[in-house]
Amino acid sequence: MGRSLLLVGCGKMGGAMLEGWLASGTADRVVVVEPQGSAPDMPGVIRCAGTGQIPPDFRPEVVVFAVKPQVVDAVVPDYRRFVGPGTLFLSVAAGKTIARFEELLGGGTAFVRAMPNTPAAVGRGITVACANAGVSADQRRLTDLLLGAVGEVAWIEDEALMDAVTAVSGGxxxxxxxxxxxxxxxxxxxxxxxxxxxxxxxxxxxxxxxxxxxxxxxxxxxxxxxxxxxxxxxxxxxxxxxxxxxxxxxxxxxxxxxxxxxxxxx
Missing domain, CATH: 1.10.3730.10 (ProC C-terminal domain-like)
Structure with missing residues (x-):
């Protein structure tokens, strides 16, 4: 069943994930926020240059941050309004911890930190994910679907391992x-x-x-x-x-x- 997703950032990694979701039928409605205007013109994709252009009635099941780590602090707070029951937040920004995103988004956030790699562009990537306590079993399965659209998925429980993951598979x-x-x-x-x-x-x-x-x-x-x-x-x-x-x-x-x-x- 398709889902409504909000993708923040559509560079190489965000674009690869988007193509994987649409090709696999994992998502049938995606709003993409990309100030550089590089989001593809594809069926089911609504392109926005900023948060002000997001349709007011849009309620994403998942918000995915695919932005550079250097801009996370400036970008993420604009998406606090989507925090609520049933909404999962997922980040692929290198180095930025779960705790930092919880500070930026506020309490009660279901959040997954993930580290993919560029072979995702050909469906042969591997992504390692780590969830906070707010992520339900169903949201973990949903994360598997989203990340599995571009390759293999592995989970860790100790977030401290993500630095080594980033160095080994990310780079x-x-x-x-x-x-x-x-x-x-x-x-x-x-x-x-x-x-x-x-x-x-x-x-x-x-x-x-x-x-x-x-x-x-x-x-x-x-x-x-x-x-x-x-x-x-x-x-x-x-x-x-x-x-x-x-x-x-x-x-x-x-x-x-x-x-x-x-x-x-x-």
Whole structure:
């Protein structure tokens, strides 16, 4: 059954979620507030440049905040009027805590904090969610429907874990894209034409990701399946898996991302 949703912010993530909801039939009436005017012109979508243009009789079942964390404090209070029994608030703003949204919206708010990632644009994202005590079992199921329209969904009960989630899966696609960049540059340095090196890196990363997605095997076993003893892959992995290789770099990168997520909460 379709639902009435209010989407605040329609950038890349908000737009991906909107397309997923409409394609899956999760929502049949969506009001989108987007000052930049980037909301798509689609059936069932009412576009507004600001809160003053929201139809006065519109009562959303869910209000979704898909805005940058830097503008949360300025934007969110305008939506206090929708707080009430049966209304769920959902945020995908990095770093902003449940407690902060409760302060901005007032008491009695049913609120879910979520962290999606950009593969949501192709229906292959993963979103981790954390709910406050005001969220009912039915609202959790509704959240699963909304977030599941763009990929997989996982729940945590300890909100403090969201900083690490943000660093791992929220920023993770950028790390994979950087890997493709680095492989292409290394191929060029090894003598390959730049366009061929870029194509080899891009298709290899995409194909390996799809294999990982489809295979029931864990990543370490898939890695071993590619690695012949004494072969070329083993020689390369000897560098990547050395004491100063990929793992310590990734450890530092995730720690830096989690630290920045905590800073955004302040």
């Amino acid at each position: 993770g696609p950028a790390y994979v894209f950087l890997l493709a960049e680095a492989m292409a540059e290394a191929g060029r340095a090894a003598g390959l034409p730049a366009d061929l090196a870029a194509r080899l890196a891009r298709v290899t990363v995409a194909g390996a990701g799809e294999l990982l997605h489809r295979s029931p095997l864990p990543p370490d076993e898939l890695r071993r399946n590619v690695t012949s003893p004494g072969g070329t892959t083993q020689a390369a992995l000897g560098v990547l898996m050395a004491q100063d290789g990929v793992q310590p770099l990734m450890d530092r990168a995730i720690a830096a991302g989690a630290r920045r997520s905590r800073e955004l909460a302040s």
